[in-house]
Amino acid sequence: QSMLTQPPSASGTPGQTVTISCSGSSSNIGSNYVYWYQQIPGTAPNLVIYGNNQRPSGVPDRFSGSKSGTSASLAISGLRSDDEADYYCAAWDDRLNGYVFGAGTKVTV
């Protein structure tokens, strides 16, 4: 059982906005930065959001992150077919003294 809770799936049509939630606790999201990774099946994960809401260079501004209290979310606007992937949230956990991941959300376009 993951310490970060994500919905197993989310879907939308091209052009729509899909939002994925990630719920944690005071020891992880509540006191540390949140990261989001995109994983296309058969490939390594790729960072899309760091520091709660920062985009690495090369990641389109259609991807945005936010955090409030012990929850975070990733929004993908202007949905495209190549956004189909699994998305994972992650954060450092002060109690475990290690990183924790959510179980992942499969986005279908």
Add this chain to the structure above:
Amino acid sequence: QVQLQESGPGLVKPSETLSLTCTVSGGSIGSYYWSWIRQPAGKGLEWIGRIYTSGSPNYNPSLKSRVTMSVDTSKNQFSLKLSSVTAADTAVYYCARGRFEGFDPWGQGTLVTVSS
């Protein structure tokens, strides 16, 4: 541009020790955290632990008794050893650089199967 490449046996017998190495190219291994992360087939990501070029490593508490990580700065490599493996340790193992900006980059991953 920094690139990471995992290497090691793809098949390990139950109760033996899994050993993997990650080679860092295109940059120095110094001044960063280096992590191992694994993913069983069809399942999510699990952080195994991280090591810095100096100081004590951090391990996932659920694996801590079986994990050892080390760094060889002369070879620009870091390594993972996981002892007493079982079928539950069968997974794709990734190495990744860790910093404030997240785990980036990642290696391509290597499948390790535990079977007799």
